[in-house]
Amino acid sequence: MTFAKFPKAVLMLSLALGGMAALAQTAAVQVDGAWARATVQGQKGTGAFMSLTARDATRLVGVSSPVAGVAEVHEMKMEGDVMKMRALPSLELPAGKKVELKPGGYHVMLMDLKAPLAKDSTVPVTLLFKDAKGVESRLELKLPVTTTAPGATGAAAEHKH
Numbered sequence: 001m002t003f004a005k006f007p008k009a010v011l012m013l014s015l016a017l018g019g020m021a022a023l024a025q026t027a028a029v030q031v032d033g034a035w036a037r038a039t040v041q042g043q044k045g046t047g048a049f050m051s052l053t054a055r056d057a058t059r060l061v062g063v064s065s066p067v068a069g070v071a072e073v074h075e076m077k078m079e080g081d082v083m084k085m086r087a088l089p090s091l092e093l094p095a096g097k098k099v100e101l102k103p104g105g106y107h108v109m110l111m112d113l114k115a116p117l118a119k120d121s122t123v124p125v126t127l128l129f130k131d132a133k134g135v136e137s138r139l140e141l142k143l144p145v146t147t148t149a150p151g152a153t154g155a156a157a158e159h160k161h
Contacts, residue, residue, distance in 0.1 A: 054093035062128035069112030
């Protein structure tokens with residue numbers, strides 16, 4: 001069978017999907033369970049969460065999104081009796097080890113939101129990585145916007161910012 005027998009649109013779609021599959025197979029960092037928390041009118045910040053697994057040791061050195069004036073990687077942790085949150089300049093991703101970005105721990109903060117993030121929509125987020133050799137790579141994501149983590153039950157489903 002020759003390509004001439006396929007409609008041009010089908011051929012273009014096939015080539016595009018094949019290219020995306022190749023990218024996914026060679027991605028230096030695997031992303032699982034990504035989502036962003038929905039907001040209400042007037043809310044200027046929210047979190048985005050996911051699991052990151054790097055094939056080789058690398059660092060998450062930046063994050064951006066067109067929906068936010070500021071996007072940063074943050075850490076929440078207890079210091080004595082006080083929960084503190086701070087921006088991180090980078091987050092280490094050891095080779096082959098899953099790093100969780102979740103409520104109450106490491107997470108992406110989307111601040112100075114330009115509009116509310118509506119439940120059941122998606123939000124574009126770009127992650128910037130730097131490997132041990134200093135080579136940078138970007139990963140473009142479309143995160144589902146929900147009120148709780150996909151598949152969450154119990155206490156994880158109840159957590160609110």
